[in-house]
Amino acid sequence: MHRPLHRRPAAVAALLAAALLTVSGCSSDSGKPGSAQGPRSSNSPVVPDRQIETEPTGPAAGPSALPKDQALPDGELKPVTGSFTKRQKEYLSGRVPKAMDPAAVLQTGEESCQRIARTAKRDKDAAIGAIIAGDVPDAKGAIEHLCPQQKPLLATAATGFPDGTVTRPKPGTYRALTTDPSCTWRALGSNGKLLASGPSTGADGPVKATIPSGAREFVSTSCYAWLPV
Incomplete structure (x- = not known):
């Protein structure tokens, strides 16, 4: 089951909704896409600013590798029937909790691939924004292992940063990946000088x-995600 997406700008929400309606099961072939919380609507409450690292770190990684003693050993990564491909095994390595069906974890990654691909087909900015904002579960891992044909989107997303507060931002001109009229921003210098x-x-x-x-902070609200111009 897909996780509900929240806080999307109307235009992006429509695209992602359309993508979800057409999502179908993914082939187990390693080169095919498997299976885009989204932009905020102008009616949603303002979310507190999020602090991120000094340089844009790109898309949220989603579920990260588990501690070794909590992850299912690679030798036990087997489906009930059939077998996993090499890429699928690479994706599952370190991601499957003990006593959990690896196929369930794989399904999440495949669905993320489908959502990214179907959204990008309609609007690449919408897909890139969803990756930057961390709205696609484990987007980075899913793309790298399950749908590598989407790596150009991941590379573009890595140059941006999400709505919120960025410390020591890189100077330059950026565009917001939203049409929300309530999007506002400010660049602050030392001692909070505007x-x-x-x-x-x-x-x-x-x-x-x-x-x-010379900007020390860049703060934005209701802007969803930013990319350099």
């Missing part, structure tokens, strides 16, 4: 933000 703020937006274009040199 260096720049926005939105800088037009009726027919995205919100853009220019982070000046």
Whole structure:
């Protein structure tokens, strides 16, 4: 079952909803995509700013490797029937809790691949934004092992950062991956001095933000995710 997606901007929500309606089971072939919390709607409550690392770290990794004593040994990664491909085994390694069916963990990764692929088919920005915001479970691991054809999206997502607070941001011009009119941002210098703020937006274009040199923090609200221009 798909996890519900929350806080999406209307345009992206529609795309992701359409993707979910068409999701079908994934082939076990390693080169095929298996199976995009999403953008915030303007009616959703404001979420507290999230602190992230100094440099954009790209998409949230989702479920990370388990401690070795809690993960099912690689030698026991076997489905009830059939067999796993090499890529599937690589994805499952260290991700399956003991006493859990590896196929259930694999299904989550395959569904993530499907959601990314179907959303990207309609709107690449929507898929990239969902990866940046951490709205696709284990997007990084799923793409690297189960649907490597989506690596260009992952590479682009790695250059962006999610809505919230970024410390020591890289100077430059960025665009918000949302059309939410409540998207606002500000760049702060030492001692919280305001260096720049926005939105800088037009009726027919995205919100853009220019982070000046010397900015110590970049804070945005209701902007979902950012990519360099």
